[in-house]
Amino acid sequence: MRPEDLDRIRGLPLFSALQPECFEQLMEPSFLQRFPAAVELVREGDPADFLYVIVDGAVELYAHANGRESSLLIATPVSTFILAAVLRDAVYLMSARTLEASRLLMIPAEVVRASIASDSAFAVAMIDELARAFRSVIKLAKNHKLRTGVERLANYLLQLDAEKDGCADLVLPIEKRLLASLLGMTPENLSRAFATLRPYGVQVEGSLIRLTRIEDLRTLAKTTPLIDDPRI
Amino acid sequence: MRPEDLDRIRGLPLFSALQPECFEQLMEPSFLQRFPAAVELVREGDPADFLYVIVDGAVELYAHANGRESSLLIATPVSTFILAAVLRDAVYLMSARTLEASRLLMIPAEVVRASIASDSAFAVAMIDELARAFRSVIKLAKNHKLRTGVERLANYLLQLDAEKDGCADLVLPIEKRLLASLLGMTPENLSRAFATLRPYGVQVEGSLIRLTRIEDLRTLAKTTPLIDDPRI
DNA sequence: CTCATGTCTTGACATTTATCAATCGTACTC
DNA sequence: GAGTACGATTGATAAATGTCAAGACATGAG
Numbered sequence: 001m002r003p004e005d006l007d008r009i010r011g012l013p014l015f016s017a018l019q020p021e022c023f024e025q026l027m028e029p030s031f032l033q034r035f036p037a038a039v040e041l042v043r044e045g046d047p048a049d050f051l052y053v054i055v056d057g058a059v060e061l062y063a064h065a066n067g068r069e070s071s072l073l074i075a076t077p078v079s080t081f082i083l084a085a086v087l088r089d090a091v092y093l094m095s096a097r098t099l100e101a102s103r104l105l106m107i108p109a110e111v112v113r114a115s116i117a118s119d120s121a122f123a124v125a126m127i128d129e130l131a132r133a134f135r136s137v138i139k140l141a142k143n144h145k146l147r148t149g150v151e152r153l154a155n156y157l158l159q160l161d162a163e164k165d166g167c168a169d170l171v172l173p174i175e176k177r178l179l180a181s182l183l184g185m186t187p188e189n190l191s192r193a194f195a196t197l198r199p200y201g202v203q204v205e206g207s208l209i210r211l212t213r214i215e216d217l218r219t220l221a222k223t224t225p226l227i228d229d230p231r232i
Numbered sequence: 233m234r235p236e237d238l239d240r241i242r243g244l245p246l247f248s249a250l251q252p253e254c255f256e257q258l259m260e261p262s263f264l265q266r267f268p269a270a271v272e273l274v275r276e277g278d279p280a281d282f283l284y285v286i287v288d289g290a291v292e293l294y295a296h297a298n299g300r301e302s303s304l305l306i307a308t309p310v311s312t313f314i315l316a317a318v319l320r321d322a323v324y325l326m327s328a329r330t331l332e333a334s335r336l337l338m339i340p341a342e343v344v345r346a347s348i349a350s351d352s353a354f355a356v357a358m359i360d361e362l363a364r365a366f367r368s369v370i371k372l373a374k375n376h377k378l379r380t381g382v383e384r385l386a387n388y389l390l391q392l393d394a395e396k397d398g399c400a401d402l403v404l405p406i407e408k409r410l411l412a413s414l415l416g417m418t419p420e421n422l423s424r425a426f427a428t429l430r431p432y433g434v435q436v437e438g439s440l441i442r443l444t445r446i447e448d449l450r451t452l453a454k455t456t457p458l459i460d461d462p463r464i
Numbered sequence: 465c466t467c468a469t470g471t472c473t474t475g476a477c478a479t480t481t482a483t484c485a486a487t488c489g490t491a492c493t494c
Numbered sequence: 495g496a497g498t499a500c501g502a503t504t505g506a507t508a509a510a511t512g513t514c515a516a517g518a519c520a521t522g523a524g
Contacts, residue, residue, distance in 0.1 A: 044458055065378035066454045072373060084363040084370075090464050093370050116359060123355040127348060130362035131316040137369040138316075138325050141304060144376055145416050146297035148510070177471065184377050186512060191473050206472090206520090222298045226276055232322050381481075409501065418482060423503050438490095438502090 001032045005055055008078050009105060014129045022119040030107040041096040041104070048085035048092055050106040054078065057102020060178065061094045071181040074099070074174065083133065086112055099174070139227050149185045153193045154221035155228055156183060157202065161211055170209040233264045237287055240310050241337060246361045254351040262339040273328040280317035280324055282338040286310065289334020292410065293326045303413040305372070306331070306406065315365065318344055331406070371459050381417045385425045386453035387460055388415060389434065393443055402441040
């Protein structure tokens with residue numbers, strides 16, 4: 001593993017408080033693995049063998065039921081995923097696949113559990129990480145139970161806009177097909193939702209999007225920090 | 233506080249591993265409070281001052297947005313709620329109200345955070361509790377994204393059936409209005425969903441329900457442990 | 465270049481869900 | 495007992511979303 005990668009992993013809130021020897025103990029049996037795009041990393045229902053840390057690339061977490069499939073969230077560097085299954089020594093509730101070529105650190109599950117028992121700073125950091133993850137899923141559930149598809153799209157666009165740096169156009173970071181699944185609708189419906197937002201200053205050209213009337217869009221979206229602010 | 237109540241609280245997985253002096257330290261500044269039905273205990277957006285443990289009664293956790301309201305889950309004895317907000321020292325993401333006369337233990341938030349720092353057994357138990365809570369919300373999200381309203385109702389009824397003891401009829405533990413909100417539909421729609429399930433052996437009479445063709449219902453519901461098994 | 469593939473879009477239609485309104489029934493108050 | 499309030503149900507209608515089909519467009523392989 002390259003030193004700069006180690007530093008990036010170390011920079012995660014989850015790992016930054018670890019004792020050096022404890023971090024070493026966690027990394028020693030772990031390995032950094034390179035995957036091409038569209039590889040299924042874990043399948044829901046399988047026992048949780050590894051904690052994954054995404055160092056480069058992007059990973060989609062999704063689930064199946066009734067012959068349907070739905071994306072729940074996208075994991076981007078640097079963060080972990082499927083933490084809860086590892087901690088409870090349970091089966092995965094979600095499947096995961098790479099969206100692009102990615103590098104992932106794989107930490108054996110039993111090592112994670114052992115480290116929690118031996119390093120209380122790690123345990124405290126883990127509590128914070130889990131609480132954060134819990135709250136983000138609650139926000140996900142609120143987003144879906146309290147908003148229509150068009151409203152979810154409007155808020156997604158406003159969120160993208162808030163994250164971007166300059167005043168340039170927005171670029172969708174994922175395919176529309178995937179965005180539709182994340183937002184809980186069909187691709188056809190997403191197209192129509194974009195059309196519905198046109199009177200609110202949403203101009204779409206492929207994956208390029210320009211918001212010309214942010215305030216109008218915000219009025220429609222009814223953004224609230226209790227769903228949309230990732231910091232709280 | 234009555235000794236038997238202390239024992240019940242102590243019996244929670246979250247507290248059972250605590251050092252006796254640590255448990256004492258947690259209980260000393262806490263108080264057991266009696267509330268009538270329909271009292272708003274916490275309001276989303278307020279800072280998290282207390283961790284609540286429900287000793288008797290029932291509490292509804294719900295949220296607002298866009299002028300809509302939706303119930304997310306029901307907390308029953310003996311369990312905690314709004315744990316994550318307390319741990320992160322953040323605002324509540326959900327509101328809470330009593331569904332019936334209830335007795336709640338209120339533990340000051342800073343005491344919970346201090347106990348985590350001082351008692352590593354508590355921290356480990358907390359990790360398990362948070363991971364469990366996280367997974368149950370993921371199941372909630374899957375339930376809503378991957379199933380129709382009728383399917384969610386069918387699975388709810390099958391879950392009730394699995395929990396009940398004898399072979400007697402089912403009794404809905406909550407009002408239909410509330411059940412509708414939990415399942416993410418209007419009360420009118422719930423009535424129609426019950427009607428849709430009639431050909432699958434679901435006989436409704438007020439809050440009494442008889443399932444005469446469980447296997448047919450199960451076929452429709454497509455129950456899967458990855459959404460419906462509360463133990464995993 | 466040409467073909468093949470897959471995504472995106474649009475239209476027509478079906479299904480699901482919500483909304484509005486009216487009614488019934490029950491429980492509670494006075 | 496009469497009146498009131500509220501939950502539950504039903505019908506009519508509207509809105510939202512999904513399904514099927516067709517075509518436009520881009521991309522990469524040969």
